[in-house]
Amino acid sequence: MSTNTLALGERAQTGERQVKRFVGASDRAQQAEKLLKAVAVRDSHVLITGESGTGKELAARTVHANSKRAAGPFVPVDCTTLNQQLFESQLFGHVKGAFTGAERDAMGFFRAADGGTLFLDEIGELDLALQAKLLRCIQERAIVPLGTSKPVAVNVRIVAATNRDLKAMVAEGKFREDLYYRINVVNVKLPALRERRDDIANLADFISARVAEVYEESAKQLSGDALEALANYNWPGNVRELANAIEHAYVLAGEEEMIGVHHLPESLQPQRLLRDSEEKPAAAVTMPAGPMTYEEMLKWLIAESLKANAGNQAAAARAIGVHRQRFYRLVEKYELQGLCA
Known part of the structure; x- marks a missing residue:
């Protein structure tokens, strides 16, 4: 059973019990x-x-x-x-x-x-x-x-x-x-x-609860970094895409009680902020305001991580959880060599 038909409102399984409103306070x-x-x-x-x-x-x-x-x-x-x-x-x-x-x-x-x-x-x-x-x-x-x-x-x-x-x-x-x-x-x-971003967190929680009902399990919570990733994505597929992303994350989370950013689909991975790692970056970065495309966000994240780590590519890659070889290729793709030490 797909959650897509449930994503925008409180709709129960039968026609008689369908509730007639959108989820959203925006x-x-x-x-x-x-x-x-x-x-x-x-x-x-x-x-x-x-x-x-x-x-x-x-x-x-x-x-x-x-x-x-x-x-x-x-x-x-x-x-x-x-x-x-x-x-x-x-x-x-x-x-x-x-x-x-x-x-x-x-x-x-x-x-x-x-x-x-x-x-x-x-x-x-x-x-x-x-x-x-x-x-x-x-x-x-x-x-x-x-x-x-x-x-x-x-x-x-x-x-x-x-x-x-x-x-x-x-x-x-x-x-x-x-x-x-x-x-x-x-x-x-x-x-x-993307025009009602204030509703994304409530929608995500709502969808997660409905997925839990389908699987007959306790509802999973979304971590702060997961919610931030959702809030900064542009959502070309709108709530239907959000529902798919939450169900994807729910499945990957398995028996874990918390959905983290790493459980989200790959298209959302570049939206994460700096993750905990063995070596912290020298400085934190601040997410820019307004919607960004996938490519814009990925380029921004790499550039900011390089700045925060004094141009050290290995440290910058580790700070955002990207394999070093892939990080080097992305630096070249986005012509960010000028930020490297």
């Missing part, structure tokens, strides 16, 4: 949650935008759970799996005998969501022909199952999500303008994790 997280709950009480369609891994499905579930449709179904649909041949059958259903292999009636996603919420994830991936069919259904509030000409009324709220710029796609002729305005009655933009 201004950005609180603003997003407040907007989602305000939108929920109306019945308008909603477009949720944000980078991959920011929790768009959880946001959609938050809207549904706080709406008058909460007792109805929540039906998630990954639009990347819909194709030209089966689109109508998948969304609108079909009757027995509608096509080869149609051995029984099928209701389709729209009728499955009747009285509730239909979540169309990655709606920007639909081609123009499929967008036209979807638009007609939304406009007429009715679907026509494949194999019949009789329309069936449906009472569905649409919550769509995308990590793409639909407005730009409209300008480029890649997304229908009329469909864009149909689904974008209210737009909720979710912040990237």
Whole structure:
């Protein structure tokens, strides 16, 4: 069982017990949650935008759970799996005998969501022909199952999500303008994790506790250097990447009660501050403010360690826990020979 679906909010194992909020006390997280709950009480369609891994499905579930449709179904649909041949059958259903292999009636996603919420994830991936069919259904509030000409009324709220710029796609002729305005009655933009760094520690603890539940073990704590490494990483994969990193560390920690920086994925290793070693550096270094890329952080860490150790490469490598030969190669790669004694 993956922790990714649990990473952004307090969601239990069953639909009935799902709790409907983000984990996060930062201004950005609180603003997003407040907007989602305000939108929920109306019945308008909603477009949720944000980078991959920011929790768009959880946001959609938050809207549904706080709406008058909460007792109805929540039906998630990954639009990347819909194709030209089966689109109508998948969304609108079909009757027995509608096509080869149609051995029984099928209701389709729209009728499955009747009285509730239909979540169309990655709606920007639909081609123009499929967008036209979807638009007609939304406009007429009715679907026509494949194999019949009789329309069936449906009472569905649409919550769509995308990590793409639909407005730009409209300008480029890649997304229908009329469909864009149909689904974008209210737009909720979710912040990237790097835009709410104050939430990283709480999210990490939350995810660790959920991983512990999965493995039926006591929750592990994160060490100070591990938390600092998490706080200074740029998180291009957002909370989904954070969840993977915590589960990775949890597994590597084994029976240890504390998750250290050395348990984190390799991509996070250069983010660590100076570790305890047999020989301490002459001076400590201070982490610069603001986000840094992997390459920028690695170059910075090597340079600062060289400065703190008076240009002694062996001592600088030992101070940050990097093998000397690799350290020498990195000094050459980043052209830091001028800092060496």
